[in-house]
Amino acid sequence: MSRNLILGAALSSLVVLAALVSFVWTPYDYAALNIPDKLQPPNAQHWFGTDHFGRDMFSMIMVGARTSIAVALVAVGIGMALGVPLGLAAAARKGSWLDEVIMRGNDLVFAFPSLVIAILITAVFGAGAINAIIAIGIFNIPVFARITRGAALSLWEREFILAARVSGKGAARISAEHILPNVANLLIVQGTIQFSLGILAEAGLSYVGLGAQPPTPSWGRMLADAQTMVSFAPHLALIPGLAIIVTVLGLNLLGDGLRDWLDPRIRVARA
């Protein structure tokens, strides 16, 4: 296993662990205001300090991880659940009108600047975590559709698929039983990358006030709230900023590492 993979997995699992632990335990109630204790720098009682309402930043970061992961996970889930079948169908019917419709539709979605459209969607249908998930999810569909189609197309030329066709299996069954397992590696790697992009997108939407609404903590909104106070309470911006960096870096390293690790050619070379 490569260093990237280990470091990426360590950072990512740290964040996931923080999110999971926050369900059962946080040092303080993340929503409890304690105004007399506001704007404390990191110290023994409050490891990450307190924010402008005296809330414990460590607890907020933990619960914020939950928000980020939930939004990104569901968004990637939407992208995979819709994008992968579309990609498989397009590959199975290569060159047909179905292929054209699916792929041109994907091009259409791809052509829009994703964050701008996400802002539009949340502005029209109301700000909130659910709409943010949908907005980010929609833009994950073409990513997965394309990657699936591309990989599936080359598989369709292979002998074992030919064998399956000769034995009388239909296109849908071949896609599910033979194509999908062989593109799964790619999808996992891409999923990790999309997951980190989803976290960034959620932070971006929350930063402009369109993500999860208060009192649900969100790293992006913590950054936005910190803006006017950076000059005298830098930890307010540094800590959520670092949380985003650690998560995105971890996921990218993990994605890179997984690709190397799962790639059969490299695996063969290693063996």
Add this chain to the structure above:
Amino acid sequence: MTKQMFRSFASALAVGASLFATQALAKSDITIAMQLEPPHLDPTSAAAQAIDSVVYTNIFEGLTRFMGDGSVVPGLAESWEISEDGTVYTFKLHDGVTFHDGTTMDAEDVKFSLDRATAEDSANAQKALFAGIESVEVMGPLTVKVTLSAPNGNFLFNLAWGDAVIVAPESIENIKTNPVGTGAFTFGEWVQGDSITLNRNPDYWGEQPALETATFKFISDPTAAFAAMMAEDVDVFDNFPAPENLPQFEADPRFQVLVGSTEGETILSTNNKQPPFDDIRVRQAVAHAIDRQAIIDGAMFGYGTPIGTHFAPHNPAYVDLTGKSAYDPKKAAQLLADAGYEKGLETTLHLPPPSYARRGGEIVAAQLAEVGIQAEIINVEWAQWLESVFKGKDFGLTIVSHTEPMDIGIYARPDYYFQYDSVDFQTLMNTLNETTDPDERKKLLGEAQRLISNDYVNGYLFQLAKLGVARAGVQGLWKNAPTAAIDLTEISWSE
């Protein structure tokens, strides 16, 4: 170079340097930042405060005007006589006043302006100010007689509002983009989304102001506001949007901070017609669930005065009723239980953009949650707020600052967005409007404050502070904001 030549060269340099120095000292332009850009420049057809901030006393003047201390003094009216029964006002206008387009300001213009405001199809945002006017008659070129249907002790105060300024029929058509008034400054240029420039009016009838030009710059983002002030891109910030940054300005010798009062009662507006808030016990529970000091400290970094009713604490008629709704979460929970909400209740909390609302709202929601009221926070832009809350009345709770001076009268309007419908209060307001005796008025105002406080119409939070920040050399700024205005006529740069 001969010695002679050198000397004259040196003295020329010295003269040049001193010229430069005097120029630098006698600075006659100023850049004033404000948060919101006005939608247009007609103060007589919109409620937007930003319009008045730019045009009030600068471009447009009324018969009377507010001073920085809140007093009402003669404006375009030199003097007036009030009839014995208090219903007829005869105004004597200043002689030699011209509008910026050169036309004279006379009694006809006053009649035109007041008739326009009282007309059936008037677009005036404060029609109530003129409601008592029965007729306006021109008695001579500089004499106007205004007859009221009943005595109104507030009439001269009402005429000082930005909504009551004198406009001319010749220039009314383009007033929104090219305002023509009688003030000490003329409209220069409006760069949409950026700034408005005003220039000194050389033909002004009154004293010439010290400033030659003034630029109003619109900076809505608090971070950008801080940066612009720190970089000295702007000389004054009328009302600084981020109270947390004030200590830094105070510590910096380049700046002065002017903390004053506004007419902004910041309230947790409650939809009195929508269940569960149609039940007074629920409204009382909300009132007792709120810790005002925590909101002032947390949202405004300590700037603001707690209020217990809809009235400005610096007004002599103010009654301190904060005790009626003291922070008492136990009592709040009990009241909720009495009203049948033992298990708590759910509602919405609409928050417009200013930090008093957004931050205050987070604190209010947390405090309400303590007693079992789950208020879902919905952040809205101003346009959305006006549409769904103010006009649509589709809300449970909202936080907003009512910045009009002496606006307790809004509680007498049952169709106003918080929908308080009390015959007692409406009768009281009618009596107040017909009362001219100052002591009697003060008593009635006290009663009005008690009445809305006893009915727990809204959650009364705090009086908004005016947080002015300016370069150290700027003089003559209003510390308080008795009305929305940035009076340029008094502003100058010190040596």
